[in-house]
Amino acid sequence: MAEVKENHVSSRRQEILAAATQAFLDKGFSGTSMTHLAKVCGIQKASLYHHFPGKEDLFIACVTDGYAQAVDQLDDLHGDDTLNDVEKITAAFDCLYRITISSPVGRLSPVIAEVSRTMPNVAKMFHANYIARQQAVLEKIISAGVERGSYRPQNYKVLHHLVFGPIVTLSLSREMFASFDDLDSHFPVDELKAGHLSAILTELGVADTMQPLSQPA
Template sequence: MNQLEKTQLDTRTRIIETATDMFLLRGFSGTSMSAIAQSCNMTKASLYHHFQGKEDLFIACVTYGYADALEALAAIAADGSLSAEQKLRAAVDALYTTMIISPVGRMSPLIAEVSRAFPSVARSFHTEYVEPQRATLWGIVEEGQHSGAFRNFDKNQFFHLAFGPMVTLSLSREMFATFDDLDDHFPVDDLRDGHAAVLLKILAPE
């Protein structure tokens, strides 16, 4: 990568990180390209040099960081030193960090808000993150099934049991983000550990 390409990448990353904070604070409709450009100390024309429009920038924001998250999940799946049970627990930990704790993961409510008006947002998020994430997690389950650590289980039912609580928790924490006692109502660590225990229980051999 030459210096010009690095500079452009650094600028793009700065825009995405700034826009993510603004989308989280103001919502999609309340965030303008002009305001983002101003926060980035650049002209609106310069901003449009990097992103075609607000929809394009929003897609970049909701998928930014997920490449690293997918790599981390793949590394867990490929770790030969871990048992199937350990891999599943580690995968749940990684998914909770990405979907609930990370700034990008906290954009779930915004994705729901924007996807009806801009279906490409939902499609991009599903194709670039949801599908490979599910494939990697199911690979861990299949490995456990082949070794006898896990019993056979319907894939679609497993996905709903695995991801449903995470999505609900993410949405709930954003909905009530102003609560002073948010962690009392939605304790991430306790819920994550209990969730992993439930998944291991339903996959346990009969």
């Protein structure tokens, strides 16, 4: 019985986080009240406060719980012995682009930027629970390849920026210009991901086997 109750609480929490994430996407952090959040979550405001002490706590939970899935997926890749080193990096890029560009929580990047200056705790929690952990897992994946001779040694501080910088920039750009009818022609995710992966493989010392970038007619 206790397990059933625990599963119900966990499921309800996930439903609240999903609804709150969409609300923050629609209205931003400052434009979203606990009253509105309770309404979209389908519960009384008092019940919402029972789950989360305040709006900042709820926002942090939306970010850290959602992004934790990406870290778990990267961890799984690191331990997957059925993939070679290049396949692991390719799968890691698929994971990073999917969670950062396509998922609701990934699309919160502009809202995270909105609140991080005035609410340092949000920035600290986001960095500790996602950025630092994600970088550590990617570093483990690449370090294992370096040890096996698949990759050349790396300056990881530089490499982290080379990997994560373009993904975050693309996410922010797509949200900034989300109203464009031709958004995908300006920011084509698959094409940019392929070019980004090709550049990183070259930096790692892997012969570039990717298709050349298309040239304008």
